[in-house]
Amino acid sequence: MELTRNQVEAQLASIQDRYLGQDLITAKMLKELKVSGDQVTLKLVQGYPAGAYKDELQAEVIASLKQIGASFVSLQFDTVINAHAVQKTVKRHDGIKNIIAVASGKGGVGKSTTAVNLALALLADGAKVGILDADIYGPSQPRMLGISGQPVSDDGRSLQPMQNHGLKAMSIGFLIEEDTPMIWRGPMVTQALEQLLNDTQWGDLDYLVVDLPPGTGDIQLTLSQKIPVSGAIIVTTPQDIALLDARKGLKMFEKVEVPILGVVENMSMHVCSNCGHVEHIFGSGGGESMAEQYQVAYLGGLPLDIQIREQADSGHPTVVADPHGKIAGLYHEIARKATARLARQSKDYSAKFPTIKIQNV
Template sequence: MVTADQVLSSLRQVIDPELHKDIVSMGMIKDLEINDGKVGFTLQLTTPACPFNSEIEQDVRNSMESIGVKDLNLKVTARVTEGRAISLDEILPGVMNIVAVASGKGGVGKTTVSVNLALSLAKTGAKVGLLDADIYGPSVPLMLGINQTPEVTNNKIQPILSRDIKVVSMGFFYEQSQQAGIYRGPIVSGIVKQFLTDVNWGDLDYLIIDLPPGTGDAPLTLAQTIPITGILIVTTPQEVAMNVAVKALGMFSKLNVPILGIIENMSYFMCPHCQQRIHVFGKGGGKKVSDRFNVPFLGEIPLHSQIMEGSDVGKPVSISEIASIETKAFTDVAKTVAGRISIIATTMKENDKIGSNTPAQDDQGARTEPQSISQP
């Protein structure tokens, strides 16, 4: 019969491929029970969208087999951890991570990326919200086929639930679908802040915010109002788009907002006849920005009419063309983003642990040693 120490010792050999730490020290093993040779425990992953979930689970099973466990009751769950340096529960209670999607210029497909990213994360089982903060040109309602107006209960806007994601957009509140959004900067800032603080978002693992293009009032308000987990910069391969993306990158860096990485949209067109990649708008712009500023390159999204056509009729490609290479590209990017957030959250937890282990002084000024931390 194996002991708890033997089980944990074996599980310490299982390393998360992305976080590069063993699953025991990270607290991913819960509710360990051993009864008459039967071993049971819960493997709690850092996100349901982790690209290595299946690999980690298989490593755990192999680990148990290596010490002779034949009767294993393994339960696999996921709990997204908070990746924000400051938790403002009074402002956004229940929201674990805020991810803003930005671009230096319009026309690069930022909203398309935001919508399909949110849908891809939701398909993994994560709780996802989508805030359309593009006040001047909100297009999320069109892309998701939403034609209703949110209710207001107890002075709180109730998000529209669409395809398992909670959605709020300025487009819901225009009197006519063709009404133009004409607002000065301070009004834009006020609207963005209200959508953050006066909406009943509930419990969310990820709140995706589709920012207006450029480096104006809305991005500044967001960065100064709410502690953001990180920013995604969307660009296309062209030189002009790359140069403008650099400006957006510089602005958020000056505001000390973490950069999750660069996503290159419209990277290539896959020829249906020869199955070769055709680089319509050039090649490698996003990777150049990534290398130049030492920020992660999160992936390439191909150019295809399915993406455009689906967006126009309220059927995003991530839902309407599940088996397509475009959907796979969005799924891969979503998993990479979730992994980056897990890394940020883990790093913050480690820094907090290091801080809490710093020798303190007692009431008389004498140095006291920190208490030892027990292993889970």
């Protein structure tokens, strides 16, 4: 049976990428296509780390093309993560394609636990990832990642990031004793954070996840204006008081022109470990209604589960402690949804253009 290019493209247009929410043609994933009789050779490129879903989608494409008469399908399926645009007033960091800020309007909603598990999920899905603990007053990433000791400097000017579970990390917590309070004013905090970002030898990263301090005060606003952020994730819990503050965080990013990748509702429900009864201790549906109100994506909900806390406290967050478990699966879903939304945003083409310098001679 002779196949035409139009037939193949029409079939590809009937296949949806689950996380992009677009078909393969609309998403511009098709990069090469050759049709010879009933044999099809094609190349698809996905713009976000999809992990096991990439294999699932590849199998779906091959099966779908065979349904319309292809006797042989040669499919090259690549992942290419691009750098995406940041605030107009901030220069993108060399070597770091995308900075994703994880923020909350208030403390105690599980933002840091969410941030580290999302970073580890992206890493497990095949991306090059780092995490910057921007909570100068209450750094928690050293404990959550099970990292002790201090970073080394090879040149006396910059620091090598600390690592565990394959994740590159930097935190003020590596430079001070764990029980030492940071009694600093705002300008010192923002300067320290800029140094942690700029003076760390991150190497090449697809994503740097920044665990921001809670709140929406002067420090958070200054940080969001000085750090080149490609997108932000807002973490909240379902109760009204947390949602009030989460809305403020969302509006803050809107004001500084940082795209909101979506809302994560932490502690959505509690499942009794004895009887399996589900109880919405902090209410239900708050994160979804907030996302709907502000027309942003609802990335998913996470349960109030003792294992999440125990695993983070032990230095083995859920995604590495129980990689095939249900909760780790939820973190993977949220990470893929967020980075797929980022992949749909405009790319940063600044590196494509030459720098023009005018000199008097």
